[in-house]
Amino acid sequence: MPQLADPPDRFAAARVARLATLRPDGTPRLVPITFAVVDGLICSAVDAVKPKRTPWLARLVDIRSDPRVGLVVDEYDEDWTHLWWARVDGRARIESPGSTSAVAALRAKYPGYRDADLDGPMIVVTPQRWTSWSAR
């Protein structure tokens, strides 16, 4: 199975990842997230746009109950020779507020965060296993 040469680098450069947490009943909860990688840790702010709305916090409840998460980034193209994905399995924890370096990295990566309130909870994932695939 052909793999990427540099899954963590390809992952870090992506604009969006999909996060799977585990609900209390064990089912996977999927949600797209923005993120920045800081010192090898994947950091994602919990919605600065609409904080304190309960449904948004479900992923935090999941992580507090079971820290095992998965994330994937991928590139789709109608020319399937361009397809690739990079996945990471890891452990998540909540930092509230997030570190100043994580906040700075998110602001640097995303214009949408430049003026946003980022003093809420931050999901911080420690990668444990990288998996990747490339069509090339």
Added chain:
Amino acid sequence: MPQLADPPDRFAAARVARLATLRPDGTPRLVPITFAVVDGLICSAVDAVKPKRTPWLARLVDIRSDPRVGLVVDEYDEDWTHLWWARVDGRARIESPGSTSAVAALRAKYPGYRDADLDGPMIVVTPQRWTSWSAR
């Protein structure tokens, strides 16, 4: 939390979804998939390009052990007012081979499947719960 008016339609129109299955140890296994929706069922062929390579079949082993899956499609744009996602939680089963209607739908949706061998296993997901979000 603003939602899409038509999550199943928006989902069906997407070119790629991300599937989460549950590994035997209960962790979520994420992988991007192509798919077609046929009679309300989400159908995904197991890699016609490189069949019979064991790592590709991990999602089938997962589903046989636990049919609970999640899928998400999303649109990313640097203008965050354009963001949306649609998620479905459901139960998956394996059909081998897939139905002729599922094969036809995949071939109609994806040029890459037009001449591909699609007589292998097909993942068929029965949606149980739709969730969506839209920034607008």
